[in-house]
Amino acid sequence: MKLTLRVWRQKNAGAEGAMSTYEVDDISPDMSFLEMLDVLNEQLILSGEEPVAFDHDCREGICGACSLVINGDAHGPERTTTCQLHMRSFKDGDTIDIEPWRASAFPVIKDLVVDRSAFDRIIQAGGYITAPTGAAPEAHATPVPKADADFAFEHAECIGCGACVAACPNGAAMLFTSAKVNHLNVLPQGAPERESRVLDMVAQMDAEGFGGCTLTGECATACPKGIPLMSITSMNKEWLRATRKAGKR
Amino acid sequence: MARTVWDSSVGKKTVMAVSGVIMLLYLVAHVIGNLKIFFGPDEFNHYGHWLRTVGEPFMHYEWTLWLIRVVLVVAVVAHATSAYQLSRRDLKARPTKYVHSKPRASYATRTMRWGGVILGLFIVWHVLDLTTGTVHSGGFQEGHPYQNVVDTFSTWYGNVIYIVAMLALGLHIRHGFWSAAQTLGVGSRARDRALKTVANVLALLLTAGFIAVPVGVMTGVVS
Ligand code: HEM
Ligand code: SF4
Ligand code: FES
Numbered sequence: 001m002k003l004t005l006r007v008w009r010q011k012n013a014g015a016e017g018a019m020s021t022y023e024v025d026d027i028s029p030d031m032s033f034l035e036m037l038d039v040l041n042e043q044l045i046l047s048g049e050e051p052v053a054f055d056h057d058c059r060e061g062i063c064g065a066c067s068l069v070i071n072g073d074a075h076g077p078e079r080t081t082t083c084q085l086h087m088r089s090f091k092d093g094d095t096i097d098i099e100p101w102r103a104s105a106f107p108v109i110k111d112l113v114v115d116r117s118a119f120d121r122i123i124q125a126g127g128y129i130t131a132p133t134g135a136a137p138e139a140h141a142t143p144v145p146k147a148d149a150d151f152a153f154e155h156a157e158c159i160g161c162g163a164c165v166a167a168c169p170n171g172a173a174m175l176f177t178s179a180k181v182n183h184l185n186v187l188p189q190g191a192p193e194r195e196s197r198v199l200d201m202v203a204q205m206d207a208e209g210f211g212g213c214t215l216t217g218e219c220a221t222a223c224p225k226g227i228p229l230m231s232i233t234s235m236n237k238e239w240l241r242a243t244r245k246a247g248k249r
Numbered sequence: 250m251a252r253t254v255w256d257s258s259v260g261k262k263t264v265m266a267v268s269g270v271i272m273l274l275y276l277v278a279h280v281i282g283n284l285k286i287f288f289g290p291d292e293f294n295h296y297g298h299w300l301r302t303v304g305e306p307f308m309h310y311e312w313t314l315w316l317i318r319v320v321l322v323v324a325v326v327a328h329a330t331s332a333y334q335l336s337r338r339d340l341k342a343r344p345t346k347y348v349h350s351k352p353r354a355s356y357a358t359r360t361m362r363w364g365g366v367i368l369g370l371f372i373v374w375h376v377l378d379l380t381t382g383t384v385h386s387g388g389f390q391e392g393h394p395y396q397n398v399v400d401t402f403s404t405w406y407g408n409v410i411y412i413v414a415m416l417a418l419g420l421h422i423r424h425g426f427w428s429a430a431q432t433l434g435v436g437s438r439a440r441d442r443a444l445k446t447v448a449n450v451l452a453l454l455l456t457a458g459f460i461a462v463p464v465g466v467m468t469g470v471v472s
C-alpha cells in the first residue's frame with residue numbers, strides 16, 4: 001500500500017506545531033498502525049530528519065500507552081487500541097491524518113506524545129484500596145456476588161489510555177474516572193474508602209482542568225475496552241450518595 | 250455541603266438536572282392549562298382567574314401563584330448559571346480543535362447550549378409579553394388572557410418567536426430529560442429504552458401542545 005500521512009509535528013511543549021505531509025510506500029495490510037509509523041520513522045532517520053515521537057509500550061492492547069487520533073477518531077476507525085489497529089482498515093492511496101490527544105489537561109510534550117500524568121494524580125487521589133501487603137489472601141475469605149464481580153471486572157478493563165478524554169468535545173475524564181471508581185466501589189475490598197474515593201477522585205479530576213460531562217457519548221464510542229457510558233451514571237450515583245452521607249456527618 | 254456541590258462539576262450538573270426537572274414539571278402543567286383556550290374565552294379566562302385563587306382559603310389571593318413564580322425564577326437562574334459556568338469549563342478543557350474533525354453527536358445534543366440561550370431569551374420575552382404586557386402587541390388587558398393570546402399570535406413575529414422557541418424546547422427536553430436521569434444516577438441499562446422513549450414522548454407532546462395555540466389562532470380556530 002502507498003499512503004499519504006499528515007502528521008502533527010511539534011518540537012516541544014512550548015513550540016508551535018503544524019501538520020506535516022509524508023509519503024510511505026510498501027505498507028503491508030498486515031502491519032499494525034504503529035509498525036507503519038516505524039516504517040515512516042526509519043525513512044525519516046535515513047533522510048536525516050527527526051523521527052516522529054509517539055507513545056507505545058506493550059503493542060498488545062493491554063498497557064494503555066499508545067494513543068493517536070487517526071482521521072478524527074481516537075485510536076482510529078476500529079474499536080481497539082492504535083497498536084492493535086491494522087493497516088487492512090485502510091485502502092491503498094489513502095490520506096491519513098494523525099494528531100495527538102487534545103485536551104488542556106493533556107498538554108503535548110512532543111509531536112504525538114502528550115502528558116497524561118493528570119490520570120496518575122486522579123488515581124493517587126483514591127483509585128486504590130488500603131490493604132495489608134503480603135501473600136495473596138485466601139480467595140474464599142471475602143465472597144463477592146457474581147453480578148458485582150462482573151460489574152467490577154467490566155470496569156477494571158480500563159487501561160487508562162485517555163481516548164475517552166481525546167474523543168470528548170469537553171475534554172472530560174468522566175469515563176476514565178468512573179471506570180476506576182466503579183471497579184473498586186462495588187467490591188468489599190473497596191468499601192472502607194467508598195465515599196472518600198469518589199469525592200476525592202472527582203475533585204482531582206476537576207482540579208486537573210478536565211471538562212464536565214454533557215452525555216455526548218463520544219467517550220464510550222472511542223473506548224477500546226468498551227467501558228459503557230452508563231458507567232458515568234453509576235459514578236454520579238456514588239457521588240450523590242457520598243455527598244449526602246458527608247452532609248449528615 | 251452546598252458549597253461542595255456547587256464547586257464540583259458533578260454537583261453543578263446536579264443543580265442543572267434538578268432545576269431542569271422542576272421547569273419540566275411546570276411545563277407539563279402549563280401546556281395542559283394552555284389547551285383550555287380551545288374551549289373558548291370563558292373557560293380560559295376562568296382558568297386564569299382560578300390560578301390566582303388556588304389554595305384559598307388557606308392561601309391569600311395570588312399567594313400560591315407567587316410561590317410558584319419564585320420557585321421558577323430560582324430554577325431558571327440556577328439552571329442558566331450552572332449551564333454558563335459548566336460550558337465555560339468545557340470550552341477551556343478542550344481549546345484545540347482537531348484538524349480532521351467530524352460532525353459529532355445527535356442534533357439535540359449539539360444544540361443544548363444554543364437552544365438553551367434561545368429558551369432563556371424566549372422566557373424573558375414571554376413574561377414581558379403575556380404576564381406584564383410590556384412588549385404586548387395589542388392593548389394588553391389584565392385578567393383577559395384569551396384576548397391577549399389572540400393578539401400575540403395575530404402578529405407574524407409573535408408566531409415566529411413562539412414556534413422557534415417551542416421547537417428548541419422539544420430538542421432541549423429530548424436530550425435533557427434523559428441526561429438528567431444519568432446525572433441523578435437513576436438511569437440504567439435496563440431502563441435506558443424506557444427513559445429515551447419518555448424523553449421523546451415528552452418532547453413531542455409539549456412541543457405539539459404549545460404550538461397548537463398559535464396554529465389555532467392562525468387558522469382561525471381560536472379568535
Ligand atoms: C434559561 C434557559 C436555559 C438555558 C440557558 C439552558 C441550558 C442548558 C444547558 C447548557 C444544558 C446542558 C446541556 C448538556 O449537558 O449538554 C441544559 C440541560 C438541561 N436543561 Fe436546560 N436550559 C434552559 C432552559 C431549560 C428549560 C426551560 C428546561 C425545562 C424543560 C430545561 C431542562 C433541562 C434539563 C432537564 C437538562 C438536563 C440536565 C442534565 O444534563 O443533567 N432547560 N440546559
Ligand atoms: S475508559 Fe476507555 S478510553 Fe478511557 S482511559 Fe479507560 S480504556 Fe481508555
Ligand atoms: S501499546 Fe500498550 S495498549 Fe497499545
